[in-house]
Amino acid sequence: MPAEPPANAGYAVAAYAVAALILLLYFVSLLRQARK
Amino acid sequence: MTAAVPPPGLDRARAVIRRGTVLSTLALLGIAGVYVLAAAFTPIEARQGVAQKIFYLHVPAAWSALLAFLLVGIVSVLYLWLEDPRLDRFAASSAEVGVVFAAVMLTTGPIWAKPIWGTWWTWDARLTLTLFLFFLFVGYLSLRGALHDRRERARFSAVVGIMGLVLVPFVHLSVYLFRTLHPQPIVLKPSAPSLPWEMLRTLLVSTLMFTLLYVGLVTLRYGIGLAAEAREAHDAG
Numbered sequence: 001m002p003a004e005p006p007a008n009a010g011y012a013v014a015a016y017a018v019a020a021l022i023l024l025l026y027f028v029s030l031l032r033q034a035r036k
Numbered sequence: 037m038t039a040a041v042p043p044p045g046l047d048r049a050r051a052v053i054r055r056g057t058v059l060s061t062l063a064l065l066g067i068a069g070v071y072v073l074a075a076a077f078t079p080i081e082a083r084q085g086v087a088q089k090i091f092y093l094h095v096p097a098a099w100s101a102l103l104a105f106l107l108v109g110i111v112s113v114l115y116l117w118l119e120d121p122r123l124d125r126f127a128a129s130s131a132e133v134g135v136v137f138a139a140v141m142l143t144t145g146p147i148w149a150k151p152i153w154g155t156w157w158t159w160d161a162r163l164t165l166t167l168f169l170f171f172l173f174v175g176y177l178s179l180r181g182a183l184h185d186r187r188e189r190a191r192f193s194a195v196v197g198i199m200g201l202v203l204v205p206f207v208h209l210s211v212y213l214f215r216t217l218h219p220q221p222i223v224l225k226p227s228a229p230s231l232p233w234e235m236l237r238t239l240l241v242s243t244l245m246f247t248l249l250y251v252g253l254v255t256l257r258y259g260i261g262l263a264a265e266a267r268e269a270h271d272a273g
Binding site for chain 2: 023030034
């Protein structure tokens, strides 16, 4: 029987959250600059 | 009484900003779709578990960052030859967006490395060269911020941009040239991609969306630069 994959979903959630945060913050900062 | 006349060129800049905003919004929605695709419709890798899904963000972010820095280098060579200010404006936009994608690459990488390699970071060739590339372009942006003469700024930063162009192939080939913990390419390599179709599909969709986001953000940033120059020229003259 194949072994169960390791339980490490927390790392994936953290990486996805960090990536979304960086991209959204940059996009919002550009939109604020564009409105000046 | 007359209405204030907007600086010439501002309308064009606003049109570019609008285009960049629409493209970036579409790409961000597409990336939200990639999150769903990766979480619900892509199998869990047997040995690495769910953490392997970081791959669908880390690799496209690395691709977009290297594309951005490669284009800065090529456009910098062209700038030194043609001295067209549009090339300099593009290089500045691409470098800034590249640094943002590199930040995504350099944060998602260690978060993936910890459960798989057992360490957040190791000073091997691929990781160290990538960090150097990131700092080189942070330096590029600092240099741009420190110089006020437009032509001098464009010339000096083009030279730094070309140094980045030299470093990019080393980053890509470092996994072949040096002993490293980092895996070798599984898609951009001479033989066929070694990945099950469902995983390859998610990776390709994500790469497409990240590339679209690169185009959108560079367009938006280019428009902002254009608008600032139009206002500067109007105020000076």
